[in-house]
Amino acid sequence: MKLDDWMKEHRTEFDQAEAPEGIWTELKKSIPEKSKARNFRPWTIAAAFILGASIWWFYPEKQLPPEPESLLPQSFLKQEEGYQADLKMIESHLDLDQLRQKPEYEWVFEELAELEKINQRYRDDIDELVPREELITVLIDNYEKRLRLLQRIQMELERNQKHVQNENINL
Amino acid sequence: MYKMKTLIYSLALSLCFGPLLAKEAIKIEKTAHVKIDVAVDSDIEIDASNTDVIIDVWDEPRIEVEAVFRFRGKEHEDKIQEFLKTFQQKVSDGVSKSGNSVYINTYHCMPSKVKIGWEDFIIVNTTFSREEVQFQYHIKMPAQGKLKIKHSYRDLRINGDVNLFTLEQYSGRFAVNNIHKGELTLRYGKASIQNLDKGSINLYENDIQAKRIGKLILNIKYSNLQATEIGKLKIECYESEIEALKIDRLEGNLKYSHVKTDRMQDLKVNTYESRFAIREVKTVTLSNSKYSRYEFEKADIITVGESYEDKVNVGSVVDFNAGNSKYSQHNIGKLEKNYHLEGYECDLNIAKLQGPGGEISINGKYLKVAINTEAAIFDLTASLQYGKVDFPTEAVDSKVMKNGNNTLINLSQKSPIYKKEEAYHILINGYEVKANLY
Numbered sequence: 104m105k106l107d108d109w110m111k112e113h114r115t116e117f118d119q120a121e122a123p124e125g126i127w128t129e130l131k132k133s134i135p136e137k138s139k140a141r142n143f144r145p146w147t148i149a150a151a152f153i154l155g156a157s158i159w160w161f162y163p164e165k166q167l168p169p170e171p172e173s174l175l176p177q178s179f180l181k182q183e184e185g186y187q188a189d190l191k192m193i194e195s196h197l198d199l200d201q202l203r204q205k206p207e208y209e210w211v212f213e214e215l216a217e218l219e220k221i222n223q224r225y226r227d228d229i230d231e232l233v234p235r236e237e238l239i240t241v242l243i244d245n246y247e248k249r250l251r252l253l254q255r256i257q258m259e260l261e262r263n264q265k266h267v268q269n270e271n272i273n274l
Numbered sequence: 275m276y277k278m279k280t281l282i283y284s285l286a287l288s289l290c291f292g293p294l295l296a297k298e299a300i301k302i303e304k305t306a307h308v309k310i311d312v313a314v315d316s317d318i319e320i321d322a323s324n325t326d327v328i329i330d331v332w333d334e335p336r337i338e339v340e341a342v343f344r345f346r347g348k349e350h351e352d353k354i355q356e357f358l359k360t361f362q363q364k365v366s367d368g369v370s371k372s373g374n375s376v377y378i379n380t381y382h383c384m385p386s387k388v389k390i391g392w393e394d395f396i397i398v399n400t401t402f403s404r405e406e407v408q409f410q411y412h413i414k415m416p417a418q419g420k421l422k423i424k425h426s427y428r429d430l431r432i433n434g435d436v437n438l439f440t441l442e443q444y445s446g447r448f449a450v451n452n453i454h455k456g457e458l459t460l461r462y463g464k465a466s467i468q469n470l471d472k473g474s475i476n477l478y479e480n481d482i483q484a485k486r487i488g489k490l491i492l493n494i495k496y497s498n499l500q501a502t503e504i505g506k507l508k509i510e511c512y513e514s515e516i517e518a519l520k521i522d523r524l525e526g527n528l529k530y531s532h533v534k535t536d537r538m539q540d541l542k543v544n545t546y547e548s549r550f551a552i553r554e555v556k557t558v559t560l561s562n563s564k565y566s567r568y569e570f571e572k573a574d575i576i577t578v579g580e581s582y583e584d585k586v587n588v589g590s591v592v593d594f595n596a597g598n599s600k601y602s603q604h605n606i607g608k609l610e611k612n613y614h615l616e617g618y619e620c621d622l623n624i625a626k627l628q629g630p631g632g633e634i635s636i637n638g639k640y641l642k643v644a645i646n647t648e649a650a651i652f653d654l655t656a657s658l659q660y661g662k663v664d665f666p667t668e669a670v671d672s673k674v675m676k677n678g679n680n681t682l683i684n685l686s687q688k689s690p691i692y693k694k695e696e697a698y699h700i701l702i703n704g705y706e707v708k709a710n711l712y
Contacts, residue, residue: 210529214512217478217495221461221478224444225444225445228426231324232324233324233426233427233445234427234445237427237445237462238445241445241462244462244479248496262565
């Protein structure tokens with residue numbers, strides 16, 4: 104007889120049967136108690152910290168993805184420093200915040216904004232496998248254009264000074 | 275200008291044969307194919323960044339994609355072989371269809387020479403050069419629906435006619451036969467279009483050559499446009515050059531730019547430090563012009579709204595009407611009819627009064643006027659403060675009245691030469707105006 108058939112046959116007996124007295128107490132005693140969790144000692148925590156810090160100290164940049172700009176050639180990065188210094192120098196001679204308020208220079212700031220948009224687009228490609236020379240040419244061109252634009256503002260300021268004087272001439 | 279045709283096709287040819295001119299022999303070549311049935315008027319979107327693409331337009335209800343990978347390098351063949359194991363699958367995954375739209379994403383992930391990662395702690399990632407590795411997609415497809423392409427860094431060539439076309443390309447070269455309606459944004463590259471019926475183009479650091487352009491809205495910066503023929507051109511132009519054999523109408527704003535053409539019907543512009551060289555033009559309207567130079571061999575009507583430090587040289591003009599003009603120069607070879615000036619510190623030179631008669635009216639301050647009246651019939655009325663008019667006294671009957679610093683002059687040529695209905699009537703009013711009729 105199969106076990107399933109035998110169980111079906113004795114089903115009523117199982118439902119009526121009761122466990123012998125004291126069996127649960129005995130059963131509980133026979134089960135071994137769960138061992139208590141060990142307390143971490145301070146030196147273990149310190150060791151883990153030192154280990155973690157060492158890994159971070161010795162190989163910090165290896166864990167993080169590289170900054171896209173760091174993938175650019177050193178020659179360009181040096182050139183870039185030069186451009187940024189030139190831009191700062193010209194900007195220091197111009198009150199850009201004040202000029203921004205004047206409608207006649209609106210186009211300059213629109214142009215600067217567009218240059219920034221294009222610059223960002225190409226910088227997004229730095230870590231893509233695109234032709235490097237073409238990308239760097241554009242990044243350099245972007246700086247050249249910014250410089251030219253700021254130099255142009257200086258020239259326009261001089262022109263406009265003369266122009267404003269002559270605007271009041273009544274024909 | 276006359277080399278235009280050669281220039282137009284040179285780019286198209288280089289796009290076709292460029293790959294054939296590569297120096298190194300092909301070491302590895304692998305081709306992947308995908309075919310998909312579509313309606314002939316399906317909308318097609320292609321993202322072809324960093325991929326060479328040739329599109330042949332056909333009328334079949336089917337798109338066929340052939341992607342070719344070529345390797346001409348000397349090292350790292352193992353990496354290339356590894357990379358190519360999934361090539362067919364990746365190309366197939368890039369082609370999909372949804373309703374009436376088809377999407378093609380070219381597989382353009384270049385294999386890298388050095389793997390980024392922990393193994394050798396190397397972060398430097400170098401790519402195979404264009405000479406070493408080439409991806410080329412050859413797509414045959416219908417183009418009766420909308421076609422939208424994003425493309426960069428490589429060449430895109432479309433053989434055939436495109437109906438509704440949108441292209442965004444940067445750092446690439448583009449050539450196409452015919453576009454019915456196009457919306458193109460091209461940055462840092464070169465483009466060649468045979469025919470564009472209508473549309474808009476945004477150019478930034480791009481050299482574009484076209485055979486025929488119909489109606490175009492053009493936003494052009496740091497770019498050159500060369501065309502054989504342009505219909506209507508509405509323009510925003512900055513630091514750019516436009517050269518065409520013929521432009522029907524040019525309208526818009528130009529800054530630091532240059533326009534050169536043989537023939538134009540209408541020119542209506544606001545300009546700033548720009549130069550125009552036009553052989554023949556019907557009407558010119560300079561609504562607001564500053565620091566600009568104009569050279570016209572022949573013009574019918576020139577109208578200046580506001581002008582500042584401009585120079586206009588015109589060989590022959592029928593009517594020239596200059597409104598509020600300051601520090602400007604007008605040099606006219608032949609005046610066929612009328613001239614009018616409201617000016618401040620302007621110079622006017624008229625070398626010949628050509629027509630049978632007309633009106634010359636000059637009004638302003640600190641003006642210098644020189645008019646060659648030889649062989650012309652004329653009369654003059656002048657009212658001047660601190661001014662002076664020199665005229666050929668022997669040939670005219672004149673009345674000059676002086677009252678302090680004010681001078682009134684009335685003169686006309688002696689009869690029988692003088693005929694009022696055939697004469698130029700010259701009227702000069704102003705302060706410190708020096709006029710010389712010679």
